[in-house]
Each structure stands twice: as structure tokens, then as C-alpha cells.
Amino acid sequence: xxxxxxxxxxxxxxxxxxxxxxxxxxxxxxxxxxxxxxxxxxxxxxxxxxxxxxxxxxxxxxxxxxxxxxxxxxxxxxxxxxxxxxxxxxxxxxxxxxxxxxxxxxxxxxxxxxxxxxxxxxxxxxxxxxxxxxxxxxxxxxxxxxxxxxxxxxxxxxxx
Numbered sequence: 001x002x003x004x005x006x007x008x009x010x011x012x013x014x015x016x017x018x019x020x021x022x023x024x025x026x027x028x029x030x031x032x033x034x035x036x037x038x039x040x041x042x043x044x045x046x047x048x049x050x051x052x053x054x055x056x057x058x059x060x061x062x063x064x065x066x067x068x069x070x071x072x073x074x075x076x077x078x079x080x081x082x083x084x085x086x087x088x089x090x091x092x093x094x095x096x097x098x099x100x101x102x103x104x105x106x107x108x109x110x111x112x113x114x115x116x117x118x119x120x121x122x123x124x125x126x127x128x129x130x131x132x133x134x135x136x137x138x139x140x141x142x143x144x145x146x147x148x149x150x151x152x153x154x155x156x157x158x159x160x
Contacts, residue, residue, distance in 0.1 A: 008147050013077050016145040017070035020095055023136035024069075025061040029053045031128055073098055073137070086148040088141065095137020099130045 008016075029050060037046035077094045084090065103126050107117055116122075141147065 007078070007081050008145055010074060010078065012145060012147075013074040014070055016091070016140045017073035017077070018065055019144050020073060020091065020133075020136045020140035021065035021069045022061070023139060024095065024099075024133045025057070025065070027132035027136055028129065029057065031125075031132060035125070069098060088148070089138065091137035091139075091141025091145070092134040093137075095140075096130050096134030098137075099133035103129065 032053065033046040033049040036049045037043065073094050076097060077090060080090050080094060111117070
């Protein structure tokens with residue numbers, strides 16, 4: 001028996017994109033604070049990154065989220081929802097894809113040599129960044145958008 005799943009509205013996708021963008025911002029802030037802590041070994045440096053990044057980084061992050069990442073995520077998520085089978089992984093694919101696209105654009109714009117792009121730290125940081133963005137997209141889709149909704153006991157009893 002097949003089940004039809006209604007697509008979420010554009011407004012709901014945009015709100016979910018905003019939530020995922022802010023989750024990614026705080027995840028990236030934690031990543032940078034952790035990198036600062038591991039690199040310098042000073043807790044004060046990590047706390048400074050959290051405080052200054054949280055205060056001064058929130059305004060540009062909100063601007064980027066409202067005008068760039070949430071509309072882009074909304075468009076990609078809507079296209080993926082129409083093109084692919086509804087799945088709990090569409091948010092992760094959308095978040096990871098947007099992060100990978102921005103990292104590729106950054107790599108093209110700041111290209112000096114392949115040796116600079118292939119430093120082990122750069123590769124690990126990029127993988128962590130894509131993972132954070134994919135995780136925030138997944139979490140926003142599952143917990144805030146709640147689409148596609150998982151079967152509940154009452155859904156199963158309705159078919160009996």
C-alpha cells in the first residue's frame with residue numbers, strides 16, 4: 001500500500017532553513033572555539049571566541065541566514081522533495097550540499113595552489129563544517145519541520 005506525503009509549504013521550509021542556519025552557526029562557533037582550544041591550549045582563547053563570535057558574529061550570521069542560506073535551502077529542499085522520495089535525510093542532504101557549495105566557492109575565490117587547499121587541517125575542518133551543516137539540516141527537518149512524519153500507532157490502526 002503506498003502512502004502519499006504532502007510537501008511542506010514554502011514558508012515552513014523557509015522557517016526550517018532559518019532554524020538550520022542558526023543551528024549551524026552555533027555548531028560552527030563551537031568548532032572554531034574547539035579548534036582555538038586545541039591549537040593554543042588556552043581556555044581563555046576558546047571563551048573569547050565564543051563570546052566575541054556569539055556577540056559580533058550573530059548579526060552577520062542573521063543577515064546571511066535571512067538573505068542567503070535560508071532561501072537557498074528552501075529552494076533546494078523544495079526541489080529535492082519534489083524530485084526524490086520523501087525521506088528523513090533530505091535536510092541533511094540540503095545542509096551538507098549548501099555547505100559544500102559555499103566551501104567550493106570559497107576554494108575557487110581564494111585559490112592559490114592545490115597544496116594550500118589540501119592541508120590536512122583544511123580538509124578536516126571542511127569535513128567537520130559540512131558535517132555540522134548536514135546535522136543541523138537533519139535536526140531542523142526532524143524536530144522542527146517534522147516532515148515526513150513518522151508512523152504512529154494510530155496511523156497503523158487506521159489501516160486495520
